[in-house]
Amino acid sequence: MAVEVLTPAQRYKLDGEDDAVFYRDPRFVHHLDEAFRARLTALYREQIPPCATVLDLMSSWVSHLPDDIRYERVIGHGLNAQELAANPRLDSHWMQNLNLDQSLPWPDDFFDATLIVAGWQYLQYPEAIAAELLRITRPAGQVIVSFSNRMFFTKAPQIWTDSDDREHLDYVADVLTAQGWEHPTQVAETTRATGVMGLLGGQGDPFFSVIASKARP
Numbered sequence: 001m002a003v004e005v006l007t008p009a010q011r012y013k014l015d016g017e018d019d020a021v022f023y024r025d026p027r028f029v030h031h032l033d034e035a036f037r038a039r040l041t042a043l044y045r046e047q048i049p050p051c052a053t054v055l056d057l058m059s060s061w062v063s064h065l066p067d068d069i070r071y072e073r074v075i076g077h078g079l080n081a082q083e084l085a086a087n088p089r090l091d092s093h094w095m096q097n098l099n100l101d102q103s104l105p106w107p108d109d110f111f112d113a114t115l116i117v118a119g120w121q122y123l124q125y126p127e128a129i130a131a132e133l134l135r136i137t138r139p140a141g142q143v144i145v146s147f148s149n150r151m152f153f154t155k156a157p158q159i160w161t162d163s164d165d166r167e168h169l170d171y172v173a174d175v176l177t178a179q180g181w182e183h184p185t186q187v188a189e190t191t192r193a194t195g196v197m198g199l200l201g202g203q204g205d206p207f208f209s210v211i212a213s214k215a216r217p
């Protein structure tokens, strides 16, 4: 059983329709700009060992993993079959609405690293997801939850829409530690826009990430 952190009111979202409807049509767009994506790929290069078995939860047609690193297996999850089928990094994928069913169909200690990008903000039951991620991650493995400052507002629960970037980081870390994840590290950085805008000092999407690990036996 997951340790509850949110109140029922904090799980409320404006659009209560099944999330599968919202994601039914594929969106072959980038949800995060090039500067954010480059920072995320660099973080993955630092944090995820080659040959790791990786879960990209709440994925789409991109996984942001470095192109030149070979992982043992990359498994994706999401809500749109066409996006997942078009993702070149995935060896396999499945679809599941995590706001209806939080049980993840993987054995204990299966993954070396579990990733969520621009997805945590849509979870109404993040405690149960964090507990499941802990179960399916091997001892000393990691969870990496990354996001920026944008969202589909009507699809995000109140805990997210009513708080700022710093509070989002604390919230993710609090939920993870409540389920037993250890040593949460928060990353909060500005990014430099790419191209001419960057040369002129323009900023890209701000980069936020929480990295936590599963206890060693």
Ligand SMILES: C[S@@+](CC[C@H](N)C(=O)[O-])C[C@H]1O[C@@H](n2cnc3c(N)ncnc32)[C@H](O)[C@@H]1O
Pocket (backbone or CB within 6 Å): 019, 023, 030, 031, 032, 057, 058, 059, 060, 061, 062, 077, 078, 079, 080, 096, 097, 098, 099, 100, 116, 117, 118, 119, 122
């Ligand atoms: C903004 S997109 C981010 C996609 C991808 N991680 C990326 O970096 O581009 C949010 C993703 O969260 C997933 N998602 C949202 N609500 C969900 C739900 N209730 N159950 C499962 N996945 C959900 C969808 O797969 C959607 O593609």
